[in-house]
Amino acid sequence: MSSSAEARPLVAVVMAGGAGTRFWPLSRCCRPKQLLPFAGGRSLLAAAVERLAPLVPPERTLVVTSALVADAVREELAGLPRENVLAEPAGRDTAACVGWVAWRLARSSPGSVMIVVPADHVIPDGAALRSALAAAAATAVARGGLVTVGLRAARPETGFGYLELGEAAGGAGGHEVFAVRRFVEKPDRARAEAFVAAGNFRWNSGMFAWTVAAIEAAIRAHLPDLAAALDAMAADAAALGEAEALARHYPQLPRVSVDFGVMEKASPVWAVTADLSWSDVGSWLGLAELLPEQPAGVTMGDVVALDSERCVLVSDGPLVAALGVRDLVVVATRDAVLVVPSDQVQRVKELVEALRARGRDELL
Amino acid sequence: MSSSAEARPLVAVVMAGGAGTRFWPLSRCCRPKQLLPFAGGRSLLAAAVERLAPLVPPERTLVVTSALVADAVREELAGLPRENVLAEPAGRDTAACVGWVAWRLARSSPGSVMIVVPADHVIPDGAALRSALAAAAATAVARGGLVTVGLRAARPETGFGYLELGEAAGGAGGHEVFAVRRFVEKPDRARAEAFVAAGNFRWNSGMFAWTVAAIEAAIRAHLPDLAAALDAMAADAAALGEAEALARHYPQLPRVSVDFGVMEKASPVWAVTADLSWSDVGSWLGLAELLPEQPAGVTMGDVVALDSERCVLVSDGPLVAALGVRDLVVVATRDAVLVVPSDQVQRVKELVEALRARGRDELL
Numbered sequence: 001m002s003s004s005a006e007a008r009p010l011v012a013v014v015m016a017g018g019a020g021t022r023f024w025p026l027s028r029c030c031r032p033k034q035l036l037p038f039a040g041g042r043s044l045l046a047a048a049v050e051r052l053a054p055l056v057p058p059e060r061t062l063v064v065t066s067a068l069v070a071d072a073v074r075e076e077l078a079g080l081p082r083e084n085v086l087a088e089p090a091g092r093d094t095a096a097c098v099g100w101v102a103w104r105l106a107r108s109s110p111g112s113v114m115i116v117v118p119a120d121h122v123i124p125d126g127a128a129l130r131s132a133l134a135a136a137a138a139t140a141v142a143r144g145g146l147v148t149v150g151l152r153a154a155r156p157e158t159g160f161g162y163l164e165l166g167e168a169a170g171g172a173g174g175h176e177v178f179a180v181r182r183f184v185e186k187p188d189r190a191r192a193e194a195f196v197a198a199g200n201f202r203w204n205s206g207m208f209a210w211t212v213a214a215i216e217a218a219i220r221a222h223l224p225d226l227a228a229a230l231d232a233m234a235a236d237a238a239a240l241g242e243a244e245a246l247a248r249h250y251p252q253l254p255r256v257s258v259d260f261g262v263m264e265k266a267s268p269v270w271a272v273t274a275d276l277s278w279s280d281v282g283s284w285l286g287l288a289e290l291l292p293e294q295p296a297g298v299t300m301g302d303v304v305a306l307d308s309e310r311c312v313l314v315s316d317g318p319l320v321a322a323l324g325v326r327d328l329v330v331v332a333t334r335d336a337v338l339v340v341p342s343d344q345v346q347r348v349k350e351l352v353e354a355l356r357a358r359g360r361d362e363l364l
Numbered sequence: 365m366s367s368s369a370e371a372r373p374l375v376a377v378v379m380a381g382g383a384g385t386r387f388w389p390l391s392r393c394c395r396p397k398q399l400l401p402f403a404g405g406r407s408l409l410a411a412a413v414e415r416l417a418p419l420v421p422p423e424r425t426l427v428v429t430s431a432l433v434a435d436a437v438r439e440e441l442a443g444l445p446r447e448n449v450l451a452e453p454a455g456r457d458t459a460a461c462v463g464w465v466a467w468r469l470a471r472s473s474p475g476s477v478m479i480v481v482p483a484d485h486v487i488p489d490g491a492a493l494r495s496a497l498a499a500a501a502a503t504a505v506a507r508g509g510l511v512t513v514g515l516r517a518a519r520p521e522t523g524f525g526y527l528e529l530g531e532a533a534g535g536a537g538g539h540e541v542f543a544v545r546r547f548v549e550k551p552d553r554a555r556a557e558a559f560v561a562a563g564n565f566r567w568n569s570g571m572f573a574w575t576v577a578a579i580e581a582a583i584r585a586h587l588p589d590l591a592a593a594l595d596a597m598a599a600d601a602a603a604l605g606e607a608e609a610l611a612r613h614y615p616q617l618p619r620v621s622v623d624f625g626v627m628e629k630a631s632p633v634w635a636v637t638a639d640l641s642w643s644d645v646g647s648w649l650g651l652a653e654l655l656p657e658q659p660a661g662v663t664m665g666d667v668v669a670l671d672s673e674r675c676v677l678v679s680d681g682p683l684v685a686a687l688g689v690r691d692l693v694v695v696a697t698r699d700a701v702l703v704v705p706s707d708q709v710q711r712v713k714e715l716v717e718a719l720r721a722r723g724r725d726e727l728l
Contacts, residue, residue: 318699336685
């Protein structure tokens with residue numbers, strides 16, 4: 001309890017591995033959601049890195065992404081040292097991603113405190129976020145164990161996971177800290193309402209803090225197969241170079257999320273609580289939370305709409321000219337145009353699969 | 365009654381002047397409807413010329429079109445002598461178009477019989493069309509006066525004009541011939557049903573036959589201002605060349621249709637009757653008459669549709685990927701995408717006007 005976060009180097013780890021098809025045709029295998037210009041013309045990823053910068057400078061910010069998009073990410077993040085963009089040869093979910101970075105830091109900077117955040121969230125108030133993350137890092141140092149950021153459950157969302165809070169554990173930097181009693185997967189509406197009413201539930205933000213030693217110990221305890229593979233990869237990296245080691249081991253790492261594989265099993269786990277406006281822009285309809293409302297709904301890019309309402313109209317290429325449409329999503333790019341009613345946007349992956357089945361890989 | 369059409373040269377006049385916005389964004393000022401690939405991959409115009417060819421060879425087929433698209437028309441009709449594509453400096457409706465050609469022929473081939481057809485109709489049975497036009501030409505020679513082709517009114521269409529037939533006047537080439545009692549503008553539904561029930565009404569096909577002498581006399585009688593202007597233009601053409609004469613006179617010619625300005629006033633006017641499958645493809649919905657039905661409705665070009673019905677999905681560029689849509693028209697080109705419910709396609713011109721008002725001329 002004697003050391004402080006300030007005394008140990010903070011390292012930010014931005015997880016930018018997601019591919020996904022929910023933003024097709026704007027998102028592609030080579031341009032995933034986090035690279036789309038959803039943050040006022042900038043990418044969500046660039047916004048995430050810039051938001052952290054006053055707390056963690058670029059030289060201590062690591063971005064983990066897919067090898068497929070690493071060059072695009074380096075281009076997007078021109079202010080970041082190129083070597084700070086870490087390219088996964090294959091996506092193996094977040095436990096592998098976090099473990100890889102922790103094992104690397106255990107060699108290069110074992111006293112570090114890791115702050116882990118997703119690349120594709122929208123958080124308008126950067127100062128509030130940094131305050132919460134600084135408190136999480138301080139808690140990770142002061143109390144040991146793993147720390148998550150629990151956000152005020154402002155409404156009964158069924159699209160988020162929840163944390164049930166246990167005993168209060170004091171505060172950090174103006175934030176209340178609690179022991180986490182349990183993690184809850186996305187609930188149905190009735191349970192979500194009960195969580196909000198109960199008061200001791202928070203949204204699981206997917207943002208974490210821990211010391212390198214703590215996460216390494218937790219992975220060794222709860223994901224021993226992953227730990228063994230990371231040990232082998234580290235040994236090969238020392239002997240053969242990291243590229244060769246990654247190619248040998250990374251695609252075989254166990255595929256499990258850090259929430260399910262580590263957080264839900266570890267103890268102690270602390271929640272630093274915060275009240276942040278926060279969105280994960282899960283589908284085209286989520287754009288409505290980011291962009292000012294137009295008479296036709298939400299529009300982005302070259303769009304002309306007459307007598308249209310409650311639509312999402314996006315162009316990254318040809319003009320979208322809409323007339324007399326309602327509750328419709330239209331997304332046009334140079335080579336593909338999506339047209340789907342608003343209440344069926346979650347089915348976009350069916351279209352993507354149909355294109356894959358037709359061999360239209362150039363559009364994916 | 366002693367001469368036959370065979371004894372006098374037939375000249376086909378294909379009127380391809382229409383611009384219009386009903387097929388935006390596929391149609392543009394430089395690529396009007398008649399140049400769109402609506403005839404099984406070929407343009408309606410090429411199909412029209414080829415349909416006539418067994419009756420009138422290319423060297424006696426004239427195509428009148430806008431100067432804006434004359435080069436595109438010449439390219440489309442590679443089998444036609446270049447000089448047979450006549451370019452109007454400005455669109456002045458069909459009386460001016462017909463008069464210009466008649467005045468030209470009065471100098472070069474005054475004994476000709478003109479067969480006049482629109483460029484943008486769909487007529488699957490070319491032999492039946494040629495039979496009707498040959499009968500119309502024979503009637504024009506045998507009886508003098510102006511001849512129109514009246515099509516069996518197969519249903520109470522409100523989108524076509526009608527002819528009311530008067531006295532029977534024998535036959536020609538297996539077709540009944542009648543005196544025309546009157547021309548009727550597009551009727552409302554009740555009148556259209558009455559016309560079909562009455563039996564002595566035919567659709568006004570917009571296809572005509574007459575001798576050069578007969579149409580010249582009719583224009584002099586009923587459109588004297590046009591006749592005087594055509595006289596002046598012909599005199600200037602002889603003195604200064606046709607290009608100079610056209611530039612001086614054509615944009616000032618009276619703007620009136622041959623139906624309204626001449627046919628409705630002239631006498632005698634004969635109708636050669638025929639029973640043809642015929643469509644003028646007046647809007648995107650008209651494509652349904654041309655193309656085989658798909659589960660999603662009518663599709664043309666690069667289209668993938670899942671769980672969609674009664675749509676018109678057209679691509680001339682980017683893939684159109686539709687999911688779960690009904691009664692919707694989507695037309696995608698390289699630089700513009702139209703999205704409009706089927707029951708509002710007639711409003712496309714509002715979009716075109718909105719683009720014009722925004723200075724988006726590159727899209728028009």
